[in-house]
Structure formats: C-alpha cells, structure tokens
Amino acid sequence: SQTIHQWPATLVQPVGSPLSLECTVEGTSNPNLYWYRQAAGRGLQLLFYSVGIGQISSEVPQNLSASRPQDRQFILSSKKLLLSDSGFYLCAWSVGLQAIYEQYFGPGTRLTVT
Amino acid sequence: AQTVTQSQPEMSVQEAETVTLSCTYDTSESDYYLFWYKQPPSRQMILVIRQEAYKQQNATENRFSVNFQKAAKSFSLKISDSQLGDAAMYFCAYRTNFGNEKLTFGTGTRLTIIP
Numbered sequence: 001s002q003t004i005h006q007w008p009a010t011l012v013q014p015v016g017s018p019l020s021l022e023c024t025v026e027g028t029s030n031p032n033l034y035w036y037r038q039a040a041g042r043g044l045q046l047l048f049y050s051v052g053i054g055q056i057s058s059e060v061p062q063n064l065s066a067s068r069p070q071d072r073q074f075i076l077s078s079k080k081l082l083l084s085d086s087g088f089y090l091c092a093w094s095v096g097l098q099a100i101y102e103q104y105f106g107p108g109t110r111l112t113v114t
Numbered sequence: 115a116q117t118v119t120q121s122q123p124e125m126s127v128q129e130a131e132t133v134t135l136s137c138t139y140d141t142s143e144s145d146y147y148l149f150w151y152k153q154p155p156s157r158q159m160i161l162v163i164r165q166e167a168y169k170q171q172n173a174t175e176n177r178f179s180v181n182f183q184k185a186a187k188s189f190s191l192k193i194s195d196s197q198l199g200d201a202a203m204y205f206c207a208y209r210t211n212f213g214n215e216k217l218t219f220g221t222g223t224r225l226t227i228i229p
Contacts, residue, residue, distance in 0.1 A: 032215060034217075036217075042221055043118075043219035043222055044159075044205070044219045046216050046217065049215075049216065059216065092159075094215060101209070101215045102149075102161060102164060103161075103215075104161065105151075105158060105159035106158070107156070107158045108158060110157075
C-alpha cells in the first residue's frame, strides 16, 4: 500500500532563517506531488505541484520554492522566512487511476515563524 | 476561476442523528470532480467521498452520501448515524478535469458531535 511521509512534524523558525520541508511517498511510481498551505481557520491553498522529476509548477508567487530531486521526493524550501509563512503545510500525491487523480495527503508540518 | 463556498462555519448534531453539510461551487466547465475531505484534530486530510460530474447518480460510502445538483452547482454531504469519530473539519473541494488536477477547497465546516 502507499504511504506518504512528511518531516518535521513541527518547526519553529525565526524570521529570515531558511526552511526545508521534506515529503516522500512509498508504494507508487511516478506520482503527481503537491504542496498545500493551510492558514489558521482557512481551507488549503495549492503552492506547487509536480508531474515528474525536476518539473515544478508554481501556483502562488512568494518566497517559497519547491524541488523534486527524486521520483518520490518533494521538497519545500525558503531562503528567508517571513512571518506570513506560518501555517500548516501539507504534501499530497496522486496517480491517474481511472483518470480520477484522487489526492492523498500526508500528516503535515506545522510551521511557526517567530 | 473556480470557487468553492461552504456557508456553514460550524454545525453540530446529536450522536446517531443525521446531518447535512452544504457546499456550492462556481465553474463554467461541464466535466469536473467534487470531493469531501475530513480533517480530524490530527489535521491529516482524509478523503471521504468523491463525485464525478458526468455521473447523475449520487455517490455513497457507507454512512456518507452526497446530494449532487449539477444545475444548481450544489454538492452537499449527508452523514447518517453520526458517530463521535465523525467530529472534524469537513472541506469540500473541486477539481477540473483539465490541466494540473489542482484542488480548490472551500473554507470548511467544523462538525461537532453531541453525545
């Protein structure tokens, strides 16, 4: 069966510090991968998605970036965090089973920028 | 651009009763998918049910069912025989059938189960 991992689970970082969040998927090949952010009391906002190694599309311009160095690894980064980057970050994967592409989410990372 | 609206920030229901959560969406497309996700206190998003827009029959998954009204652009979730474990945030989501499979989420409904 497929599983998705995210780490760290929680992170507290000062403004201006770098960020690296990692997501890995097991049990599937060539998944589509997604990074979402959930601000307090709000729904999820898509940040980045990837259909293959090195292929990244950005949905929202910001100081975050994403990379996909391996088929089942997706990394969210920042060179300098802002207070507004605080939130809950969720990674998700999908495959085109019956072309439905249902998305399945990881456990998330709670980021607090101080 | 597609939008998803959940007009009920909070709902509550007695255990074993039935509750309906509302969702409306706006799109000019005719082919798309709709989903309900559950986010319990652990905050992991769990897929509850999906509906393909080309299907007229409403989807059901055990105690969960939807009322899909395509013309009205309405997609409500009915939970029957509510259980304490159903307490969570529920998000309605839309996905186009074209392009990047991006999910557009509503703002969520917090469901409380009263014992």
